[in-house]
Amino acid sequence: MKSISIHPLRNKTIIAILTGMLVCSGLYAVKEFSVAQKNKSFTEKTLSIHVGDTVSFPNEDDFFHNVYSLSPAKIFDLGSYKKGETKKVVFDKPGTITVQCAIHPEMKMEIIVK
Ligand SMILES: [Cu+2]
Numbered sequence: 001m002k003s004i005s006i007h008p009l010r011n012k013t014i015i016a017i018l019t020g021m022l023v024c025s026g027l028y029a030v031k032e033f034s035v036a037q038k039n040k041s042f043t044e045k046t047l048s049i050h051v052g053d054t055v056s057f058p059n060e061d062d063f064f065h066n067v068y069s070l071s072p073a074k075i076f077d078l079g080s081y082k083k084g085e086t087k088k089v090v091f092d093k094p095g096t097i098t099v100q101c102a103i104h105p106e107m108k109m110e111i112i113v114k
Helices: 002-026
Strands: 033-035 046-049 055-057 065-069 076-081 088-090 095-100 108-113
Touching: none
Parallel strands: 033 055, 046 108
Antiparallel strands: 055 088, 065 076, 065 095, 095 108
């Protein structure tokens, strides 16, 4: 009888741990987003993501684009690349990032990392 009374508690503990692991893995599941460069503009004006998420920037125009940011939350320069190519950035800090194209100064979008 004594050994039986211990087991339900153990099972509850194991279930609690497994539930905790599932909840945590759900919370920290990173996502991948896509912002294309099309018709000389970014396909998203603003994009809200979470720390650790990735954004890919496929070029869908027949000419070269460049993708860069000078925002302190994420400074990067993906260089110039042609149609069909894509480059990715992992956003590892919270903040607001202005993404621009060095070739077309009118191209601009914002990524909000929470
Ligand atoms: Cu461009």
